[in-house]
Amino acid sequence: MPKEEQVVWKPDSSNIYERFIEQYDEAISGEKELTAGDQDTRYALKLQQERLREKGVKMRYRITPRGFMADGKSLPKKWMDQHYVSEMAYYTSLWEREIETREGKTYRQKSKMTIYETKTDVIGGVxxxxxxxxxxxxxxPSKIKDLLNGCQYCGSKFQMSELYPTITSHYLVRDFSFTKDEMKKHLMKFMIGTGIGTFIFGIIIRAVKGMLLPLTVGGIISLLLISAFSGVVLGYFLSSYALIGSLVKQAGRTVPMMGAIGAGKRFEFFMKKYSPEFSYEYLTGKTVAMLKMILFAKDAQELPFYLGKPLGDRFQDLVDILFRGAMNFKGMKEQNGYLHVTVDVFLENAYVTDGKVRANKDEKLRVTLVKNLNMPIQYHFSIKKLECPTCHGSFDATKNKTCPYCGGTYRIEDADWAIEDIQVL
Ligand SMILES: [Zn+2]
Ligand SMILES: [Zn+2]
Incomplete structure (x- = not known):
């Protein structure tokens, strides 16, 4: 029998993608700071933690890279603005999630997932x-040169390497691939199970027929041989059926997302007309991050980038959001210099209602985004360091509705994407 394969993963701490994965597990339960993530990522996490606390729910993650891309793979694309360059990498992993309710009931899940991360860095020489x-x-918010010399508010001093690169977006998507070892394990499980099942069945049949006693060596050997044979042959078929069954089930869940195939290409084709630097990867990461903040916020309308109607209590029991990797482009409209883009976003959500956990709930949200077309793209935009359009002072837009220096008003959609409507389909 093969030894239970222990997944061991050692993060390379000089690699920001791996540092992020390492910190993420403990950051989600609030035990550790997510220093590898940028401020907006940490803010989204904070809102989720507040939701969990409010519901008395404890949640833990464990992400262990495994499989074909356990060492990570970079996507060949990069996107940049004047100062910053972003790129993406992904790691095939084993994901474990534990949700503990207020009543002390624990709900555990384990699945293969691919974690996608966007890294943003300063362009060399800039x-x-x-x-x-x-x-x-x-x-x-402070000037970088001030942080290098010591923050004027708290005195902390930083090195450039502590500020950049940073992880600016991330999401987990289910992974259906099997490595050779995992395939073998799956097969072994079924063969051994079927073999043992046949053996027990054989004993019972003999007992019922009154043929069990006396036990003869010949009788036992023949039963063992039959069990072994059945384990190998029947076990093989059963494991294949189980595999096909789970693939069919997954395919069924995937059908509604079919329209999203090639959406990235279509998107880019239309968007490049308006902005040649448009990045589908950026917009996807951004949309997922904004949705997390909106759906976890106590009052979504308090968020500077949410311009839509109140969401009521539709999402008040939501405790976790997984992006299913697909965003379908539904259309766009240009009006008075603003671009309105409608997309369908596919999520797999977890709710805790009256102590009951409902995980794996597939939901489709129709989201309309808006952005001023005349403003340059900023790929390192952050709601935590908004620049006032009037006096150019910097402030935290999650805490200030108007500029704290000059009292000027601002519209987030003049700086980056905002969400103006969300519909649950
Ligand atoms: Zn400071
Ligand atoms: Zn101002």
Whole structure:
């Protein structure tokens, strides 16, 4: 019998993608800071943690890279603005989630997932000392040169390597691939199970027929041989059927997302007309991050980038969101210099209602995004360091509805994407 395969993974701490995965497990339960993630990522996590606390739910993650891309693979695409360059990598992993309700009931799940991460870094040779960064110590927006010399608010000093690169978006998508070892394990499980099942069945049949006693060596050997034969042959067929069954089930869940195939290409084709630097990867990561904040916020309308109607209590029991990897492009409209884009986003959500956990709930949201077309793209935009259009002071837009320096008003959609409507389909 093969030894139970122990998944061991050692993160390379000089690699920001791996540092992020390592920190993420403990960050989600609030035990550790997610220093590898940017301020918006941490803010989304904070809103989720507040939701969990409010519902008395404890949630833990464990992500262990495994399979074909356990060492990570970079996507060949990069996208950049004046100062920053972003790229993506993914790791095939084993994902474990534990949800513990207020009543102390624990709900465990295990699945293969691919974790996608976007890394943003300063373009080599570009001086960003005058750029604004959110102080990792106290959260106040400051010039990078000030943070290098010591933050004027909290005094913490940073090195450039502590500020960049940083993970600016991430999401987990189910992975249906099997490695050779996993395939073998799956097969072995069925063969051994069927073999043992046949043996027990044989004993019972003999007992019922009154033929069990006396036990003869010949009788036992023949029963063992039959069991072994049945284990190998029948077990093989059963394991194949189980595999096909689970694939059919997954395919069924995937059918509604079929329209999203090639959406990225269609998207880019239309969007490049408006902005040649458009990145589908950026918009996807951004949309998922905004949705997380909106759906976990106590009052979504308090968020500067949510311009839609109140969501009521539709999402009040939501405790976790997984993006299913598909976003379908539904259309766009240009009006008075603003671009309105409608997409369908596929999510797999977990709810805790009256102590009952409902995980794996597939949901489709129709989301309309809006952005000012005349403003340059900022791929390192952050709601935590909004620049005032009037006095150019920087402030945290999650805490200030107007500029704290000059009192000026701002519209997030003049700086980056905002969400103006969400419909549950
Ligand atoms: Zn500070
Ligand atoms: Zn101002």
């Amino acid at each position: 001086n960003v000392e005058e750029e604004i960064y959110v102080c990792p110590g106290c959260g106040a």
